[in-house]
Amino acid sequence: xxxxxxxxxxxxxxxxxxxxxxxxxxxxxxxxxxxxxxxxxxxxxxxxxxxxxxxxxxxxxxxxxxxxxxxxxxxxxxxxxxxxxxxxxxxxxxxxxxxxxxxxxxxxxxxxxxxxxxxxxxxxxxxxxxxxxxxxxxxxxxxxxxxxxxxxxxxxxxxxxxxxxxxxxxxxxxxxxxxxxxxxxxxxxxxxxxxxxxxxxxxxxxxxxxxxxxxxxxxxxxxxxxxxxxxxxxxxxxxxxxxxxxxxxxxxxxxxxxxxxxxxxxxxxxxxxxxxxxxxxxxxxxxxxxxxxxxxxxxxxxxxxxxxxxxxxxxxxxxxxxxxxxxxxxxxxxxxxxxxxxxxxxxxxxxxxxxxxxxxxxxxxxxxxxxxxxxxxxxxxxxxxxxxxxxxx
Amino acid sequence: xxxxxxxxxxxxxxxxxxxxxxxxxxxxxxxxxxxxxxxxxxxxxxxxxxxxxxxxxxxxxxxxxxxxxxxxxxxxxxxxxxxxxxxxxxxxxxxxxxxxxxxxxxxxxxxxxxxxxxxxxxxxxxxxxxxxxxxxxxxxxxxxxxxxxxxxxxxxxxxxxxxxxxxxxxxxxxxxxxxxxxxxxxxxxxxxxxxxxxxxxxxxxxxxxxxxxxxxxxxxxxxxxxxxxxxxxxxxxxxxxxxxxxxxxxxxxxxxxxxxxxxxxxxxxxxxxxxxxxxxxxxxxxxxxxxxxxxxxxxxxxxxxxxxxxxxxxxxxxxxxxxxxxxxxxxxxxxxxxxxxxxxxxxxxxxxx
Numbered sequence: 001x002x003x004x005x006x007x008x009x010x011x012x013x014x015x016x017x018x019x020x021x022x023x024x025x026x027x028x029x030x031x032x033x034x035x036x037x038x039x040x041x042x043x044x045x046x047x048x049x050x051x052x053x054x055x056x057x058x059x060x061x062x063x064x065x066x067x068x069x070x071x072x073x074x075x076x077x078x079x080x081x082x083x084x085x086x087x088x089x090x091x092x093x094x095x096x097x098x099x100x101x102x103x104x105x106x107x108x109x110x111x112x113x114x115x116x117x118x119x120x121x122x123x124x125x126x127x128x129x130x131x132x133x134x135x136x137x138x139x140x141x142x143x144x145x146x147x148x149x150x151x152x153x154x155x156x157x158x159x160x161x162x163x164x165x166x167x168x169x170x171x172x173x174x175x176x177x178x179x180x181x182x183x184x185x186x187x188x189x190x191x192x193x194x195x196x197x198x199x200x201x202x203x204x205x206x207x208x209x210x211x212x213x214x215x216x217x218x219x220x221x222x223x224x225x226x227x228x229x230x231x232x233x234x235x236x237x238x239x240x241x242x243x244x245x246x247x248x249x250x251x252x253x254x255x256x257x258x259x260x261x262x263x264x265x266x267x268x269x270x271x272x273x274x275x276x277x278x279x280x281x282x283x284x285x286x287x288x289x290x291x292x293x294x295x296x297x298x299x300x301x302x303x304x305x306x307x308x309x310x311x312x313x314x315x316x317x318x319x320x321x322x323x324x325x326x327x328x329x330x331x332x333x334x335x336x337x338x339x340x341x342x343x344x345x346x347x348x349x350x351x352x353x354x355x356x357x358x359x360x361x362x363x364x365x366x367x368x369x370x371x372x373x374x375x376x377x378x379x380x381x382x383x384x385x386x387x388x389x390x391x392x393x
Numbered sequence: 394x395x396x397x398x399x400x401x402x403x404x405x406x407x408x409x410x411x412x413x414x415x416x417x418x419x420x421x422x423x424x425x426x427x428x429x430x431x432x433x434x435x436x437x438x439x440x441x442x443x444x445x446x447x448x449x450x451x452x453x454x455x456x457x458x459x460x461x462x463x464x465x466x467x468x469x470x471x472x473x474x475x476x477x478x479x480x481x482x483x484x485x486x487x488x489x490x491x492x493x494x495x496x497x498x499x500x501x502x503x504x505x506x507x508x509x510x511x512x513x514x515x516x517x518x519x520x521x522x523x524x525x526x527x528x529x530x531x532x533x534x535x536x537x538x539x540x541x542x543x544x545x546x547x548x549x550x551x552x553x554x555x556x557x558x559x560x561x562x563x564x565x566x567x568x569x570x571x572x573x574x575x576x577x578x579x580x581x582x583x584x585x586x587x588x589x590x591x592x593x594x595x596x597x598x599x600x601x602x603x604x605x606x607x608x609x610x611x612x613x614x615x616x617x618x619x620x621x622x623x624x625x626x627x628x629x630x631x632x633x634x635x636x637x638x639x640x641x642x643x644x645x646x647x648x649x650x651x652x653x654x655x656x657x658x659x660x661x662x663x664x665x666x667x668x669x670x671x672x673x674x675x676x677x678x679x680x681x682x683x684x685x686x687x688x689x690x691x692x693x694x695x696x697x698x699x700x701x702x703x704x705x706x707x708x709x710x711x712x713x714x715x716x717x718x719x720x721x722x723x724x725x726x727x728x729x730x731x732x733x734x735x736x737x738x739x740x741x742x743x744x745x746x
Contacts, residue, residue, distance in 0.1 A: 059631055236640070236649035239671060240616045241719045244593055246553050246567065247653070248421070248469060249528065251716040252485050252508060254723075257441065257467050259486065 012093060014085045015047075015068035027081045033067045047075045404712070406690040409732035412448060412709075414458040416440035416729050420711030422471040422483075423731070425450075425702035430477035434702055435459070435494075436709060437480050438731060439468030445482045445492065450707065454733060462492050462499050469508060472523075475516040481523055483509035489525055491537055502537040505529045511564075513557035515576055524580070526552030526564055534580055544580060548572065554613075558599040561608040561625070565594035571613065573625065584625075589635055592617035598657040600680070603664050612666055612680070614654030620668060622680050634683070639670030655715055656698045660740040662705040667740070669696035669710050671717045679742045687739055694727060701736065708736035 011026040012019045015034045020026040035044040039058045044050040047065050054060045064073035078084045241250055251257060405411065415438075422439035434450040445468050446461040466486035473480055480492045481502070489503035489512050503509065505527035513524045515534075522543060523535040528551040533542035550567035561583075562574040569588040574580055588594065592615040600622075602609040610624035621635040639652040652672035659666045665686060669675040673695055677686040695715040701708055713729035714722065 236651055238592070238617055238651045238653075239717050240593075240653055241717070244567075246551075246593065246595070247716040248508075248510070249551070250719070251441070252467065254720050257485065259466055 011082050014079045014089060015065050015072045017069060017072075017093070023081045030079070030081070034065050036066065038066060046078050046080055048078055051075045404693050404730065405732065406692060407732070407734065409710075409734045410454045410456075412436070412450075412456045412731035412733060414446070414448075415731050416442050416444060416446060418442035418467075418725075419713035419715060419729055420698050420731060421467065421469050423698040423700040423709055423711050424471050424473055424480075425700055425707070425709065427473050427475055427477050428703040429475060434707070435477075436700075436702075436731075437471050437473065438698075438711065439471040439482055439484075440729065441467040443467055443484070445471055445480065447480070447494065450702075450733065456733070460494070460497055462490075462497075464488070464490060466508070470511045472512045472514045474514050475521070481512045481514060483512040483525060485509075487527075489523065489535075501540075503533065503535045503542070504540070505531065505533065507551075510552045511555040513555065513562070515557055515559060515562075515580075517559055517576055520579070522580075524555070524557060524562060526555050528552065530566075532564060532574075546574075546580070546582060549585075553594050554597045556597050556599045556611065558601065558608040561599055563597055563599060563611045565597045565613060567593070569594055571597075586623070589613065589621035589623055589633060590615040590617070590619055592619070595653050596656045598659055598666070600659045600664060600666070603681075612657045612659070614657050614668060616653035618651040618654060618670065618672075620654055620657060620678075636678070636683070638668055638676055638678075638685075639672045639674065641672065652695075653715070653717060655696060658699045658701050658708075660701055660705045660736070661703055662737070663740045663742055665740045665742055667699055667701070667708060667710075667736075669699045671695040671715050673712075675699060675710055677740055682742060684743070686743065704737075705740065706735065706737050708734045708740070710734070 010019050010021065011023040013026055013029055013034070015030065018029070020029060031043040031045065035046060035050045036042070037044065037050060037053055037058070039054065039060065042053065044053050050065075051062050054062045062075055065075050077086070240247070243250065418441035420438050420440050422437075422445075424437050426433070426435040426437075436448045436450050436456070437445060438448075439445045443466060444461045444463050447459045448456045449459050450456050462482065464482055464484035464486055465488070466484045468482055468484050470483040471480055472483075474491075478494055480494060481489055482492060482499075483489045483503075485508035487505050487508055488501050489509050490499045491502045492499045503512070503523060503525050505525065507527050507529035509525050509527045511524075511526045515522050515524055523537055524532065525535065526532045526548065530548045530551055532546045532548055532552065532555075534544040536543045548564060548566050549570045549572070552564055552566050554565040556563055557576070560575055560577040562576055562580070564572050564574070566572070569590065569592070570585070571588050571594070572585045573583045575583040590613060594613060595616055596614040597611050599608045599611045601607060609626075610622065613621045613623060615621075618640040619635050619637050621633070623633050627633050639654055641650040641652075650672070652670045654668050654670055656669045657666055664681070665677060665679045667675055667677050673691040673693065674689045675696055676688040678684070679686055692712055694712050695717060697711050697713050697715050699708065699710040709731060711729065711731045714724070714727060716723070
């Protein structure tokens with residue numbers, strides 16, 4: 001026979017087992033028979049691509065690959081031509097060709113682990129289909145299976161191939177990310193339009209997922225780890241710290257906002273008790289409509305800043321000096337009075353009887369102890385001075 | 394409406410009215426007084442400078458600072474009592490305090506094991522209570538007279554955002570969880586749904602049906618410049634959709650920056666919505682026509698919160714660093730601002746052709 005061109009055998013279609021002379025023809029076959037949308041007849045490039053397209057554009061979930069053998073209908077497995085075929089299936093196919101019918105069913109379901117949230121929710125919007133750009137738990141998946149899943153958009157199949165392209169080096173060049181090409185599917189809302197978010201190259205994804213786990217964060221760092229560059233250099237980036245934790249949580253960790261004892265704590269202060277929170281010595285400005293010019297009373301149920309009033313007035317003077325936040329324990333049950341308030345006498349307010357869960361140990365505040373670290377206690381009022389803060393009348 | 398208060402500084406490209414004496418640090422919560430306050434309009438803002446401030450907003454646009462109260466840690470949320478006399482303040486100090494405005498006194502009314510992320514006041518026909526959510530993964534309801542919550546429900550993860558419109562409440566959590574609650578009779582979990590968004594939840598806002606005025610769905614914003622409109626009971630699955638926003642338009646082949654949607658607010662009258670983004674802009678949208686009504690130029694800092702007053706006449710938005718680029722980009726010298734804008738006409742839905 002002419003050419004013994006066995007690159008492992010003639011190209012065959014994983015989905016339906018048919019054989020072809022040429023891989024190009026095989027691919028054409030796959031696109032026409034297995035990756036064609038039954039609704040709009042658009043030909044996609046891979047099974048997952050078809051699934052994403054149907055979900056995003058038609059809001060319909062597809063659970064099996066059209067025209068495929070029953071054991072080969074897994075839509076999540078990414079096959080392109082001869083690429084992506086699980087090795088067991090390759091072996092089985094060869095055995096079948098040579099031995100004729102060993103009938104062992106190859107297992108598919110390889111990367112089923114992929115998405116966290118893929119049960120297709122009808123009507124839940126396009127983005128539910130795929131993990132989108134998220135480098136969601138892709139650990140177990142062999143590189144090369146994923147790129148397609150990362151694009152959020154049916155228009156992205158070319159995109160999906162891009163990383164593959166880098167790996168196989170054999171694929172036709174696809175139009176680049178095409179970030180701005182919005183699908184004209186919806187009027188003015190840029191809904192469902194092309195993922196401006198590029199699919200990260202698969203190879204980096206699993207590792208970046210692992211790297212970005214912080215503090216035992218089991219969640220995929222998600223969102224914000226999009227490496228931007230696509231094959232053609234187009235890309236996008238989510239402006240957010242890489243950790244998938246809310247901005248407020250990240251900010252609250254910052255020393256400026258933490259209620260920790262400051263290193264430059266006043267030496268006069270006894271060592272802080274661990275429970276104690278910051279105490280604020282704020283005098284708050286009053287304004288005309290609030291006719292009580294008397295004490296601003298903090299009714300504290302013990303855990304939160306309660307101050308000793310006597311110390312307060314003198315303490316207020318120290319406001320400027322106080323940069324440090326100190327843990328200022330306060331005696332439970334003592335009602336603090338804010339400094340600067342016209343009424344120098346501490347006003348006692350009955351403490352709520354049900355305090356136990358808030359109980360903390362407090363100690364009287366020393367004069368000059370001021371508050372919250374880093375934040376200039378705006379409200380501090382000097383005795384004798386008008387209660388009004390210059391800024392806040 | 395706002396006559397002479399317009400400042401035309403470089404950080405106010407929209408020529409909106411600047412609120413006087415703004416907080417010293419980023420605003421984390423912004424709320425106007427409820428309809429029960431008839432004669433005046435008050436604005437409350439909670440900030441990372443640990444204070445909650447109150448201004449009176451006059452019809453001329455002039456804002457008069459009225460009072461402030463500190464918390465022991467940065468304030469994460471504020472809520473008005475329905476009678477307009479008290480304000481609840483939630484903080485990283487793990488407590489919620491009630492600020493009696495008339496007496497200018499505060500009292501602790503709630504506590505969690507971790508910073509309290511949201512607080513909302515519920516006024517039901519047969520009860521009233523305070524609803525709080527926290528990073529301790531719980532949702533608690535408080536009769537503010539007792540120190541023990543009247544009900545505690547567990548969340549799957551840390552609470553990131555919540556909204557209440559009687560009889561519905563919705564909480565968005567870490568790990569993209571969403572849980573809806575019914576508040577009728579007494580609060581109970583109603584439904585947990587799969588998130589329509591693929592990225593971290595940042596803000597949520599309930600909207601009402603135009604005709605029945607009953608809450609019928611919510612808008613959910615994520616860190617990925619996207620908002621999902623989700624109906625509780627959609628008549629058609631296609632009613633639910635998502636749209637992209639707060640992204641810089643990249644040139645073809647260029648980078649596009651995607652910013653978080655920091656807050657969403659619905660206009661109380663028109664039912665249209667506003668989104669404010671980390672990119673420094675705000676946009677107005679009509680979710681029924683699925684169109685954008687307006688977008689603005691970028692300010693030099695992110696927009697962190699927004700709010701409408703109860704009549705829908707005033708739109709307030711706060712400008713300040715939201716930590717989206719980490720602590721390295723934090724510049725304490727950059728000031729925080731709050732702007733006001735006459736919004737009644739702008740938020741009207743355009744007639745559909």
